[in-house]
Amino acid sequence: MTKAEERVDPRGRPLRTLFKRIESRLLLILLAAAAAFSAFFELASDVAEGDTTDIDRQILLSFRNPADLSDPLGPRTLEEALRDITALGGFTVLTIVTVVATLAFLFHRRRMHAAVMAGTVILAQFASSFAKVMYDRPRPDLVSHGSYVYSNSFPSGHSMLSAATYLTLAMLIASLEPTRATKFMAYVLAVAVIVAVGISRVYLGVHWPSDVLGGWAFGAAFSLLAWLVLLKLGARPAPPRG
Known part of the structure; x- marks a missing residue:
């Protein structure tokens, strides 16, 4: 082994060991x-x-009053609260989150992080739209919808894009x-928001549970690819402390 290979990083670990851990x-x-x-x-x-x-x-009917399927379980305040929660996975909120996060990374001279954040969300948006058209699944018709819908059902766009956006943001921050x-x-x-958004979509009767599961899996896959890109491009994580 040459002297260059024996050099260590600031934490005293051999560079070869560090490279193996990254791989x-x-x-x-x-x-x-x-x-x-x-x-x-x-x-x-x-x-x-x-x-x-x-x-x-x-599962969808378990969230409804058996005597009146147009009535979700719980008080009206719960229904309103879940409408607020479902908005956290909507296009407007996720666009704001993505723009603010991207600008924050740029202000701190983290251009790679900004590019990964914006690129992941944009690609996930296109993938979601394409998948909805390809699978062409109708929305649930068993109950009245508690939120406005305008696209196909599978996968849940709110669930997929919230997973891709919030998990990627959490990964970049971490x-x-x-x-x-x-x-x-x-x-x-991030996980709490993602789960809450997914449950709200079923509670409001605008998605089947399998739509939400599909959205979570698809969105998580994009977030994992974002993490892979970040590491592959040479961004080393901060050393853990505390």
Whole structure:
């Protein structure tokens, strides 16, 4: 081994060990992304064949008053609150989040992070629109819709784009933040919002549960690819602390 190979990074770890760890992380992320895409296409196949119809109906109706299917369970304030939550996965809010996050990264001279953030959301938006047209699944017709809809049902655009946007943002923040608690909080908040948005879509009767699951899988796959790109382009995560 040459002297150059024996050099260490600021934390005292051999560079060769660091490179191996990065390669291992890249492989794990790639496998996770492949698994997410596989889960989406497997679910899409089940949806196309009608295999999810029964469970979709059961879950959707479980959110409704059996005596009046136009009435979601719980008080009207809950229904209104879930309309507010579902807006967190809407085009307007996600566009604002993406623009603000991209500008914030640019202001801090993190051009790669800004490019990954904007690029991931834009690609996910196109993929969502294409998938909706390709699978051409009608919206649920068992109950009245509690929110305005204007596109096909599978996959859920709100679920997919919220997953792609918030998970990517959490990943980018975590890559710059050295404190473990802050990294953890970023991911927890992202997952909480994503899950809440998905549940709100079923509660409001505008999506089948399988639409939401498909959206989560597809969106997570894009976020994992974004993480892969960030690491591949040489962005090293901040060393954990605390």
